[in-house]
Amino acid sequence: MLNFEFYNPTRIAFGKGKVAEIDKLIPIKARVLILYGGTSAKTNGTLDEVKAALSERHVEEFSGIEPNPTYETLIKAVAQIKANNLDYLLAVGGGSVIDGTKFVAASVYAEGDPWEILLQHGTNVKKAMPFGTVLTLPATGSEMNDGSVISRTETASGLHDKLYFTSEHVFPQFSVLDPSKSYSLPPRQLANGLVDAYTHIMEQYLTYPVEARVQDRFAEGLLQTLIEVGPKVLQNPEDYELQANFMWVATLALNGLIGSGVPSDWATHMIGHEITALHGLDHAQTLAIILPSMLSLRRDAKRAKLLQYAERVWHISEGTEDARIEAAIQNTRSFFESLNVPTRLSAYGISADAIPAILSQLESHGMVELGEHKDVTLDKSREVLEASI
Ligand code: NZQ
Numbered sequence: 001m002l003n004f005e006f007y008n009p010t011r012i013a014f015g016k017g018k019v020a021e022i023d024k025l026i027p028i029k030a031r032v033l034i035l036y037g038g039t040s041a042k043t044n045g046t047l048d049e050v051k052a053a054l055s056e057r058h059v060e061e062f063s064g065i066e067p068n069p070t071y072e073t074l075i076k077a078v079a080q081i082k083a084n085n086l087d088y089l090l091a092v093g094g095g096s097v098i099d100g101t102k103f104v105a106a107s108v109y110a111e112g113d114p115w116e117i118l119l120q121h122g123t124n125v126k127k128a129m130p131f132g133t134v135l136t137l138p139a140t141g142s143e144m145n146d147g148s149v150i151s152r153t154e155t156a157s158g159l160h161d162k163l164y165f166t167s168e169h170v171f172p173q174f175s176v177l178d179p180s181k182s183y184s185l186p187p188r189q190l191a192n193g194l195v196d197a198y199t200h201i202m203e204q205y206l207t208y209p210v211e212a213r214v215q216d217r218f219a220e221g222l223l224q225t226l227i228e229v230g231p232k233v234l235q236n237p238e239d240y241e242l243q244a245n246f247m248w249v250a251t252l253a254l255n256g257l258i259g260s261g262v263p264s265d266w267a268t269h270m271i272g273h274e275i276t277a278l279h280g281l282d283h284a285q286t287l288a289i290i291l292p293s294m295l296s297l298r299r300d301a302k303r304a305k306l307l308q309y310a311e312r313v314w315h316i317s318e319g320t321e322d323a324r325i326e327a328a329i330q331n332t333r334s335f336f337e338s339l340n341v342p343t344r345l346s347a348y349g350i351s352a353d354a355i356p357a358i359l360s361q362l363e364s365h366g367m368v369e370l371g372e373h374k375d376v377t378l379d380k381s382r383e384v385l386e387a388s389i
């Protein structure tokens with residue numbers, strides 16, 4: 001096992017009815033800004049519930065945080081906070097609203113242009129405004145981690161940027177996880193969440209063995225739970241126990257636990273972010289496209305873990321090693337397809353002509369040595385993209 005430090009200060013309030021607890025979790029004198037997305041928090045009643053719980057405080061709202069949240073939108077929330085002396089943030093939504101709130105929390109105290117936070121991947125964040133979250137979409141793990149992904153449409157190059165930052169100052173103080181809040185999710189967002197959580201686990205599990213038995217078995221258990229509940233939750237989105245298991249898996253998939261003491265990959269995510277930036281695909285759609293070909297093309301370096309994955313997650317123990325690996329990768333692709341998330345660029349109308357621009361984005365963002373062995377060069381990324389058409 002590799003050396004590690006595990007730190008996670010986020011309190012989780014899990015279960016039906018837990019939204020009311022924010023009254024205890026947010027200081028009574030706080031001047032609160034509630035941040036949310038488009039319409040879902042209003043139409044499914046979560047916003048009203050939140051406002052009722054905070055009725056004794058000064059509360060303002062900031063709406064319109066879009067999927068793949070943008071700098072241009074979020075910077076307006078920073079202005080509102082400064083103008084009205086607000087001092088506590090509450091994100092109500094999915095990964096985009098939570099990520100956006102993290103960026104706002106850090107930007108309030110930024111010296112100079114807040115976009116520098118993304119350019120420096122958070123190393124320059126010294127302080128952030130305290131915030132909590134009410135999660136409505138299991139997927140990203142943002143509710144219990146220190147990461148955030150922000151897009152910018154008006155960059156100097158004229159291209160769209162989608163960059164990440166991490167900082168221990170942007171862990172949420174608390175997150176309310178009420179599985180009934182995701183009953184209203186449409187099938188596309190449910191499927192996206194399943195694919196995103198699955199890929200988070202794979203990015204931390206499917207590298208090379210380091211004798212991290214606990215982390216491996218946690219990861220395998222989480223993957224198996226997604227395989228088990230995924231198709232069922234799509235059929236029965238109002239089944240509390242299915243949503244509860246899905247929500248907790250998605251949080252555990254990226255809260256630092258299974259990634260402690262093991263190598264991690266993240267090449268699929270980095271290529272995926274560029275596809276979203278240039279073509280607007282949902283985050284999870286990009287992962288469903290890239291992960292199977294990434295595993296396939298790097299099967300030699302990942303051989304031992306692919307065999308372990310085949311046997312322990314998919315129960316494939318017959319046939320040659322190569323046949324078992326092939327079957328496990330095919331099962332991964334079929335699982336995503338069974339959730340109605342297509343796994344080919346062409347299914348989204350993207351052809352080979354698009355590859356050079358994706359590669360030049362990767363290059364301009366310094367994404368030229370990706371993966372657990374830093375051997376995913378631009379050439380390797382090109383091969384992966386070509387195999388994903
Ligand atoms: O805007 P509203 O109307 O709220 O609708 C949203 C949005 O259109 C809707 N939605 C959310 N909760 C709902 C609901 N609709 C009905 N009922 C509900 N209960 O879902 C749509 C998508 O929401 P979004 O927040 O964009 O989805 P997700 O949670 O998948 O977040 C994706 C973003 O997170 C980033 C991605 O790159 C992307 O920008 N990621 C963040 C990570 C992190 N912080 O650790 C890691 C991930 O790998 C990922 O990169």
Ligand code: ZN
Nearest residue numbers: 140196200269
């Ligand atoms: Zn992701």
